[in-house]
Amino acid sequence: MLLRGRPPRELCSLLVSLYIPARRTCHGTFVYHVSRGRVYMLRIINAALNFQMYFAIANHTLTVVEADAEYTQELLTDMIILAPGQTTNVLFTTNKSSGDYYIAASVYSTPNAEIVPFPQTPTTAILRYEAAGSGTGQVVLPSFPLANDSSLHVKLSKALKGKQFSEGFYHFDVPQTVDYDLLHTIGYALQRCAAPNETCMGQRNIRFRASMNNISFVSPDAYSILEAHYNHVNGVYTTNFPDAPYFKYDYTAVNPINKAALSGTRVRVIPFNSTVQVVYQDTATLFIQSHPMHLHGQNFYIVGTGNGTYNPKTDPATFNLVNPPSRNTVSVYPGGWAAVRFRAINPGAWLVHCHFDIHMSWGMDMVFITLNGKKDSEILPPPPKDLPKC
Numbered sequence: 001m002l003l004r005g006r007p008p009r010e011l012c013s014l015l016v017s018l019y020i021p022a023r024r025t026c027h028g029t030f031v032y033h034v035s036r037g038r039v040y041m042l043r044i045i046n047a048a049l050n051f052q053m054y055f056a057i058a059n060h061t062l063t064v065v066e067a068d069a070e071y072t073q074e075l076l077t078d079m080i081i082l083a084p085g086q087t088t089n090v091l092f093t094t095n096k097s098s099g100d101y102y103i104a105a106s107v108y109s110t111p112n113a114e115i116v117p118f119p120q121t122p123t124t125a126i127l128r129y130e131a132a133g134s135g136t137g138q139v140v141l142p143s144f145p146l147a148n149d150s151s152l153h154v155k156l157s158k159a160l161k162g163k164q165f166s167e168g169f170y171h172f173d174v175p176q177t178v179d180y181d182l183l184h185t186i187g188y189a190l191q192r193c194a195a196p197n198e199t200c201m202g203q204r205n206i207r208f209r210a211s212m213n214n215i216s217f218v219s220p221d222a223y224s225i226l227e228a229h230y231n232h233v234n235g236v237y238t239t240n241f242p243d244a245p246y247f248k249y250d251y252t253a254v255n256p257i258n259k260a261a262l263s264g265t266r267v268r269v270i271p272f273n274s275t276v277q278v279v280y281q282d283t284a285t286l287f288i289q290s291h292p293m294h295l296h297g298q299n300f301y302i303v304g305t306g307n308g309t310y311n312p313k314t315d316p317a318t319f320n321l322v323n324p325p326s327r328n329t330v331s332v333y334p335g336g337w338a339a340v341r342f343r344a345i346n347p348g349a350w351l352v353h354c355h356f357d358i359h360m361s362w363g364m365d366m367v368f369i370t371l372n373g374k375k376d377s378e379i380l381p382p383p384p385k386d387l388p389k390c
Helices: 151-159 225-231 357-362
Strands: 031-034 039-045 052-057 062-067 070-077 080-082 087-093 100-108 123-129 180-192 206-212 215-217 262-264 267-270 275-282 292-295 300-307 329-331 336-343 348-354 365-370
Touching: 039 080, 070 151, 080 087, 080 151, 151 300, 206 357, 215 365, 225 348, 225 365, 292 336, 329 336, 348 357
Parallel strands: 031 123, 180 275, 215 262, 267 365
Antiparallel strands: 039 087, 052 080, 052 100, 062 070, 062 087, 100 123, 180 206, 206 215, 275 336, 292 329, 292 348, 300 336, 348 365
């Protein structure tokens, strides 16, 4: 896909617990047996490659209690949305009439389906109450929004709050001020074929790419970035990833004429224990889309979200600096933005990328290098002795 620059192939089906949907009768069906009058916990993981997902259990209320391995305040909802790589724990009570109920997931995808095709059939399993026999009448499917309806996305993002602990491992420490205030635009790009005999499958013999701050990430060949950083190897990467786009405009209102992006292996160096704010801003280059942005190495606090182009003068007044959710993946609104904050306390080289595999392969990546601190526990350890040489 990277070589030819074509869109991903259309998928034929979704899976739940590695089973083909129950509604496709030629395959096995995952059945989750429950007893009436109990509270169950589900740990839900979106393991899809390129799509966010709605998730629901027909006629049952879900109580969100955890997201990306961090406690949240209890949030009651009939449905959740998970981006690829995101996890959540929900509680539900088996207080309905004896019978079968669909556990179901369906695609949430904001672009035009003709541009980004996706499976139209929800994936399903069956929640079966203990007293119910096999095939006990009509099984009800949850009522999902339209695939491109972002209203639930906005509603749940605003409603989810972090759970505060005054001490211990889950101690809440939201940075109230920041040492580094960064704006990272995310979106598509187009790139001409490098050689005359190349065949690219994008528009007008060009390939699709993706970028952050108009830099399309190129993975190094000979060394990993972490290896080059630790061993002080020159020529593997540069430290000039921009703190903001080189050219400022209304990112969500304008589809720029020049859709090209620069290519490079660029990183941003962060001193240890610095506080960092990153605003991830979707762009209308080609088309808008919700992108799940993932940080390796540590979680961040999602302090703000909004539609349109981020306004650094007025939007910070809307930030939640008291009890924001802590996650490692933030789903940016289509044609909108998300602001996250974290304290850089994990030395090393940490990839930031869109959690759609296709976008990551196209270059929607960058790397933060967190420098060493002063204590032994704050210094990047050497590689293990059995580290493979190739």
